[in-house]
Amino acid sequence: xxxxxxxxxxxxxxxxxxxxxxxxxxxxxxxxxxxxxxxxxxxxxxxxxxxxxxxxxxxxxxxxxxxxxxxxxxxxxxxx
Numbered sequence: 001x002x003x004x005x006x007x008x009x010x011x012x013x014x015x016x017x018x019x020x021x022x023x024x025x026x027x028x029x030x031x032x033x034x035x036x037x038x039x040x041x042x043x044x045x046x047x048x049x050x051x052x053x054x055x056x057x058x059x060x061x062x063x064x065x066x067x068x069x070x071x072x073x074x075x076x077x078x079x080x
Contacts, residue, residue, distance in 0.1 A: 047076035 047055045055076055
């Protein structure tokens with residue numbers, strides 16, 4: 001039993017080292033256990049017709065786009 005526990009601890013430490021190495025290399029990191037808790041609290045849904053105007057205002061204000069006008073078929077989503 002002790003050998004298995006030591007192996008699990010070492011494997012976990014290796015995973016952390018890999019995550020740190022990847023982050024240093026490309027600026028990205030692998031998800032960690034606590035990241036799922038953040039995602040569990042989010043709800044992604046379609047923007048309602050009544051919210052479309054406000055959605056467009058926020059897109060135009062906060063995103064580096066010339067316009068919030070979408071071309072063709074489109075779906076707008078919001079995460080809350």
